[in-house]
Amino acid sequence: MGLVKPKKFLGQHFLKDLSIAKDIADTVDECPGLPILEVGPGMGVLTQFLMEKGREVKVVELDFESVAYLRENFPALEGNIIEDDFLKLKLEKLFDGRPFVLTGNYPYNISSQIFFKMLDYKDLIPCCTGMIQKEVAERIAAGPGSKTYGILSILIQAWYKVEYLFTVHEHVFNPPPKVKSAVIRMTRNETKELGCNERLFKLIVKTTFNQRRKTLRNSISSILEKGNPLSNDPVFNKRPEQLSVQEFIELTNRVETALKDKADIDCGNDIARKGATSQKE
Numbered sequence: 362m363g364l365v366k367p368k369k370f371l372g373q374h375f376l377k378d379l380s381i382a383k384d385i386a387d388t389v390d391e392c393p394g395l396p397i398l399e400v401g402p403g404m405g406v407l408t409q410f411l412m413e414k415g416r417e418v419k420v421v422e423l424d425f426e427s428v429a430y431l432r433e434n435f436p437a438l439e440g441n442i443i444e445d446d447f448l449k450l451k452l453e454k455l456f457d458g459r460p461f462v463l464t465g466n467y468p469y470n471i472s473s474q475i476f477f478k479m480l481d482y483k484d485l486i487p488c489c490t491g492m493i494q495k496e497v498a499e500r501i502a503a504g505p506g507s508k509t510y511g512i513l514s515i516l517i518q519a520w521y522k523v524e525y526l527f528t529v530h531e532h533v534f535n536p537p538p539k540v541k542s543a544v545i546r547m548t549r550n551e552t553k554e555l556g557c558n559e560r561l562f563k564l565i566v567k568t569t570f571n572q573r574r575k576t577l578r579n580s581i582s583s584i585l586e587k588g589n590p591l592s593n594d595p596v597f598n599k600r601p602e603q604l605s606v607q608e609f610i611e612l613t614n615r616v617e618t619a620l621k622d623k624a625d626i627d628c629g630n631d632i633a634r635k636g637a638t639s640q641k642e
């Protein structure tokens with residue numbers, strides 16, 4: 362069969378430059394020994410270099426035409442081509458439960474969702490590399506005080522060290538995208554424990570950034586609902602973009618304490634109310 366005609370709705374911008382494809386494939390070298398899962402191999406420009414690494418390589422591709430192309434041109438991949446939507450794929454059994462490297466020249470329209478999924482599977486993914494829209498790469502790597510610092514930056518940096526590796530220009534793709542691209546690497550921290558309640562941490566990050574202009578005191582009060590027992594600590598007068606990941610962890614611990622105090626107060630009030638009612642009876 363001939364080359365695959367790029368489909369816009371699948372975010373297909375095929376890489377033409379082999380030396381850039383090789384550079385992207387080489388980003389997995391910092392994560393030695395692990396099997397590799399490539400998202401969106403298209404016509405295999407990156408896959409061919411990943412296969413040279415002497416590791417187990419699986420690919421997941423949604424486009425049936427690209428899958429047919431790969432089956433015809435990459436017989437050595439037989440059995441390792443998964444025709445599916447990466448966002449729906451169950452990853453637990455993929456390499457018999459072994460951890461793996463996630464990589465790809467990702468479909469830009471779903472890159473944030475891909476990284477949220479990586480976070481859900483962080484125990485299995487110690488390393489994630491690849492190419493995305495430059496603006497998203499900058500957002501992931503951003504620090505406090507920057508305009509692009511947000512939910513994705515904090516949640517990823519809480520568990521991964523982020524490296525912005527290099528920028529890629531539009532003309533090396535067919536068709537050229539409207540935006541520049543960038544290659545990044547995310548390497549999971551040695552300790553997987555955050556030092557706070559993970560679910561509450563995620564809730565606080567999302568709640569505060571969804572009301573970015575509000576002070577933490579105001580946005581967090583929606584989590585505590587009525588009877589906000591937050592202290593007068595000036596940290597609560599800050600806005601979310603001013604806090605580092607570590608400060609968000611400390612904040613989570615304070616909010617958890619406040620929630621426990623509130624539960625104790627509510628419970629105490631409840632007992633007092635019940636006591637008062639029974640005395641009347």
Ligand SMILES: C[S@@+](CC[C@H](N)C(=O)[O-])C[C@H]1O[C@@H](n2cnc3c(N)ncnc32)[C@H](O)[C@@H]1O
Pocket residue numbers: 371372373374375376377400401402403404405406407421422423424427445446447448465466467468469471
């Ligand atoms: C930017 S292209 C990259 C193609 C190829 N790796 C290259 O560098 O030329 C993104 C690829 O992801 C595939 N894709 C889009 N959505 C997908 C999804 N949800 N799951 C798996 N693959 C997807 C597209 O069909 C396309 O082949």
